[in-house]
Amino acid sequence: DQQVKQNSPSLSVQEGRISILNCDYTNSMFDYFLWYKKYPAEGPTFLISISSIKDKNEDGRFTVFLNKSAKHLSLHIVPSQPGDSAVYFCAASASYNQGGKLIFGQGTELSVKP
């Protein structure tokens, strides 16, 4: 039972354009969501997060949107740069789960072409 789903395994975008990565979840108890970025042969690195009390969080070129009624979140990267090419993982957690246990999606590989 996949509680966090990223239905697009890959996405290709032109440099300078917007990248939109999507994530769906099924567990209504999730109340904190994160995006991690992963380069080959490295561990994931934290990118941006959002609490369920918000519907948008912005950090520079990265914005995460949360639609609780649709159980959907998205990551927008504007403008996209070649260095953004990586695998992006969506993750979710429920605050009743003490210890920061995260449930990850399968990942979306973003390729930004010059």
Add this chain to the structure above:
Amino acid sequence: NAGVTQTPKFRILKIGQSMTLQCTQDMNHNYMYWYRQDPGMGLKLIYYSVGAGITDKGEVPNGYNVSRSTTEDFPLRLELAAPSQTSVYFCASSHGQNYYEQYFGPGTRLTVT
């Protein structure tokens, strides 16, 4: 700061062998985690620890054991390795006040044949 370090980087095991994956962090984080990532899949939590002497199971704990005798170290033990344990293993740590933002090590690629 080295952050989270993992050894070894690569390992090939024969079925039935045992090994320990090492993980050390130098950020004085209370929380530590072990994940595995199978090809085309997301990361799945194996075990986690909220402090020295305290460990608990994650989503996929079968076939693994952990211990946490110090704040810095969180080794993962594989007993009787099976081909299904072929995966990339990541260790992570986080601060107690913001345990969702986890810092990951570079991973150990394990093949069981």
